[in-house]
Amino acid sequence: MSIKIEHISKSFEDVTALKDISFEVNEGELFGLIGPDGAGKTTLFRILTTLLIADNGSATVAGYDAVNNYKDIRNHVGYMPGRFSLYQDLTVEENLEFFATIFGTTIEENYDLIKDIYVQIEPFKKRRAGKLSGGMKQKLALSCALIHKPKVLFLDEPTTGVDPVSRKEFWEMLKRLQQKGITILVSTPYMDEAALCDRIALIQDGKILEIDTPQEIVKHYPKKIYDIKADKMYELILSLNTYEHNHSVYPFGEFVHYTDQRDDFNPTELIQFLEDKGLENISIQPTEVTIEDTFMELAR
């Protein structure tokens, strides 16, 4: 087991950030912590990286206890916090060298591990970190978190505010790191990234809603979901919200994801209802469940 979390709770004054959290991450696993801002993701990361002490419960990382062996954990994990935390007034190269030195290693020794990522920012190695673009900062931060060849890598919302292309590239990098034997715990508010993890934990308000593989999690969805489309989106949402049999109505790209309270739901009846509301070109089709649907159902 690479990470073991048992009954962890943490409060700040009157805010409970984590409520009795337990789960395990296997060695070499790419594990996703999926939830919105304020769910408790960062607090959990800070406890696991020994920057905070839990009120209750215990955790081990790479076999070391998060309280008693905190120094060992610090030597064996890489941590990329959500907020850019490198030295803005050091250059790219100086930052990397600094992190290598404090971990008692050199850039050359572990260059293999960061090569893929670092070559993309190497042309700018004389530039100060504060002057880099968002995507380049992210790559430098990841290189610095990897330079001491950690056993476990903690990435706190590495892709928040990042465009879809850079997000895709980032996940491709993570997959390659995983193949090198590094265990990765990554958090994200983007539900579509969940599908790229081996296993995920859905977290909201300090509580774990569910833990499983992405494929299993969507299978647990209790209802049949329909894609509904009509000529006017806003009127469609308003009309569906007034339909007495609705269970949930959520816009989903060009469709509305709709679930009905009844097991014997009949689309023709709903089409009639929507036509009476003045909508046109209505289509209702069964569709696949996504992680986002599951999250919303669990969070209701």
Place this chain on the structure above:
Amino acid sequence: MKKTNVIKAENLTKMFGEFTAVNAISFDVKKGEIFGFLGANGAGKTTAMKMLIGISTPTSGKAEVAGFDVYKNAENIKKNIGYMSQKFALYDDLTVKENITFFGGIYGLSRTQIKEKRTTLINELGLQEVSNELVSSLPLGWKQKLAFSVALLHDPKIIFLDEPTGGVDPITRRQFWEMIYKTAHNGTTVFVTTHYMDEAEYCDRVSIMVDGKIEALDTPKELKKQFKVDSMNDVFLKLARG
């Protein structure tokens, strides 16, 4: 009925030294339209938006926002638009009520108007119980909804939203979009940037910026057809990756 254009940009350009951040972009946005302004990080979206909201003077080109010229009437533009970004929206150490009062004052509303707006807004958002709480104590989703309503206090013609839903939970994100739909329905133009491609689908029209230029501009439906793909995510990947 032909709808009027509330944003007109023609060859709008911004250079920083030798670097062209925004390269001769041209587009129109209609009244009551939800216009999605997409692009990769560093493509020039923020720079373009700053010119449109009157806080950065273009290097060349023309633009009119809410009927005012960006060179000559930037101050009037600011009075006729609302702006909300993820980074700056409300004062954390003021209460809900104080924030509304403060922004009402900034926008030049009278005391009576502020009082009326404050009551309506607090009731509509269901914030009665927390109206005297500091904004810092509110959940992110509530803050975002409040920030959006505050940006609309002075009934602007256009509201600019810079990644308004980043990090927000999926249910709140959808409630937020229902507020956007409602606003557009009432005739206010919505100009929005986002990294969520499902949200791009909610827009009437979408533009995609690549390296300072607008490389695509159409309805989501037409863009998908044009690029022969099923989702806006794929349109984006195809364009931005070349």
